[in-house]
Amino acid sequence: MDGNGRTGRALIHLILRRRGLALRTLPPVSLVLATWARDYIDGLTLFRYVGSPTSPAAIDGLNTWIGRFASACTRSVADASTYERRAAELEVEWRERLGSVRANSGTDVLLRVLPGAPILTADSAATLLGRTYKPAAAAIQRLVDAGILRQVNIGRRNKAFEAPEVIAAFTALERQLASPEGDTRTSEPVRTVPRHRGIAVT
Template identity: 40%
Template structure:
């Protein structure tokens, strides 16, 4: 049985952790102040201690390696899709879905338009009405996630402190920031881990395991998708924070893929697919947590099981994101025709100049489906009159729809973009990726009515 040693410092005391991938035995004291008899009991429980990633010498089976190469090719094709700006827009709203699904506000519904208004308010002075408090909370969460992931992608080498900082940004109101110093668990009751579905490593093992994890994330030992899968599974196994582990673990998937250059932005909704197929996700993580020799058949089979589930989720994520991108292309072609007819009806040349404000704005709408004249000024570096004229022209063509968001501020919405975003989110929440065959299994935007 392979063991490992790792040292770290706690104050002035040097602590050396010797471990193997195994289930430990620990004793939980009775809690006499607990509300019920079942909650008060103490006894033995079994926290899991994973093997290190560095030096583990994981051998990926030929079948899994081939599948990883195939899915990686699909991801690169998606990144090169002609609807590039729109895919960036998809990223923002898919991150919005993750913010809802992995936070305390799960169960509260807010529309893409509401979140867009809240995001607009965060960046433009004078806009404060027209959106709900829930939408503002989600918008802040999305912004924090995007900024945090971007920051982690740009650093030369990741550190445990970077992951702790990411946790702080994603959960600013969390009472306990920093690596946990207590035992936590998944499932069961609130008072003890005796009935838990999974008990992560004891707290004294968290820092050395996290240092090992970030060291692995700084390597290129495995293909990007394999590395993202292993980093996510190891992080969720360590469960280094008292709360918010799911949200941080999802962000790390995006971080690995972006750092390896596979996805320039967080555009791959792998975690949303895993959330929809939650039973398979949990089964995969359970299989990953082998006990004993990492070279054993059980270990290899467990890793392969998890990797196949993750790669299947990645393939589905690409398929759904590409479907959205294709729909964006179709919509853009329809817009061009609609715009041409409108200009002809106004006695203008059918096609505007390629460098004109209105032509450039039309290309940017998928990434910015809610704008004001001030927003367009900043995006296109044009004068206020030019921005206003471009907006009014696209509104006249039925591409944008005016919406008064403040007394002196008029917003313009590309409703059809929001409709596509809502339909995509609904599909991603269906176990068959088609709401006609199975309804969404979690809170999603309502189906567009117009």
Template identity: 40%
Template sequence: MGRYGEQLWSPDPAAPLRGRRVGVYRPYCPDLLASYPPVLQEDLVSRAMAIEAGIRSLSATAAVGLDRVAGFLLRSEAIGSSRMEGIRVAPQQVALAEFAVGAGPDTVVEGFSTGARRVARNITALRQAVTDVARAGTITVDGIVSLQRTLLPGHRSTGPRTVQTWLGGSEWNPLDAAFIPPPASAVGRLMADLATYASEGPHPPLIQAGLVHAQFETIQPFDDGNGRVGRTLIHTVLARRGLLGRAVLPVSLVFMTRPREYVRALTAFCHEGPPNSMVARTALNQWLTFFLDAVVVAVEEARTFTAELAELRRSWDVRLSAFRNRTTAPRNRPWEPSVSDRLLAALSESPVITEVSAARLLDVPPQAAWAAAEELVAAGILRRRQIGRGTIGYLSREVSDLLSSAERRLTSVK
């Protein structure tokens, strides 16, 4: 599993007097994964493969195909992952920030916080993780660093860290830290090995994804963004192994509602001992059991999301039909799917639109997109709101509310 080393801490002369302590600290250095792949219990591997079979069938059995709600699932995962870092933002603000990211420089979008912008970057990083990084010939350290750069544009220092970091305790020294990752001198070798294992690991996809995540969080290779990047790598592995297409599982949404169990299981992963000893296998089993339990819940949440979105779409159809029956003579009703109907189908992926974005999305003239959005407002499906100087947005609050209800549901059953 790994080993604890011993290092002498010399205080920073710039530290306040109370922070100038000298002492021994113990960084943890995990074993290499690609060079020494762990031997796992057969029942754990069998369970992982059974869960994978359920994931593969999810798209076919879900109320709507997962690829059609990929944007919604990406949003749910990014919100969960960001909340684990203390970034708590209402889903509707996230939808606004996400829209702003893709709106282009000519569209001014306001009304969302800095935190919402950070979650929107997390969504972009997730999308990058399951496309560019997952589809590359091999997963590389540079590819992983690119995810950090997407999360933290303009950050003072991206890429593998060059100093010792630690979690918990004093900001000035690691002597009372809860966890101390490997020395900076070991990060390059460990990350190269991690990238090789993520590309070529011999284990089933879910086992591989769980080990990549735990190893990354143990290495803590960056000075910022480790948690969010580490969780995106789960989806990189699953996408690379073909378990899902553009969609992701809301695993972080589950982690978020089980923070103590998550930390306890990751802590167990850092047990000291020979790689394939009974102690090491027990520690691995504790982490992977927690991880697989979380995936099972995430699969059910994805299934619930798709069913809820399908039901929401049916309710929109009923409302739109009722509105048309009240306002349109029968002979004038459209027999072909209208622009409004096509816009309804896009709302789960794009809960915030404008006349311009809807026109681009549906490949129709702006006037037709505006008329469709206004019809959905009149039918009680969209809300009109000024989202920037000279920019009128159309928002679906009901799509965002599904994410809030999921958090309440998960919290109540954990």
């Protein structure tokens, strides 16, 4: 699977977790290892030592690989946590923009699920909310009016809506995972990643 495929899989895991469908998901370790490709291959090569397993060279190779894999795990959790924090911040910001939101209303529920479903239609929103089409469409319209959602067209007749800030947060995560230092301001991505979509997401 190529780097873009692994990115897609990692983001799907995050979406499923936000929706409560997969609470125990793997952090994007493979994406960090892809970013650290040279160290990853070097560590595996040292780990595949031929000779006595108790020799100093074998032990050093084992320790090197364990250390690098542990670092990748730590880094992947940190990067994924950054996205989780940003998603939580977005919900707070959206509620401030909207003002009063009745508890358990269609708008209230949609705000909670939106970070895990950044592109939706009225029908898919109704399914996510467990409501009929009309309250789902009303919730979407309220978020459109507040600038939280914007309409995009799928074909000639079908309307979909996207949350630009959520997509920007996903993009920032992809770029962060592709940065050797985990910060694109000081370390450019070393893999192909999307460009920022014009929304500041530090």
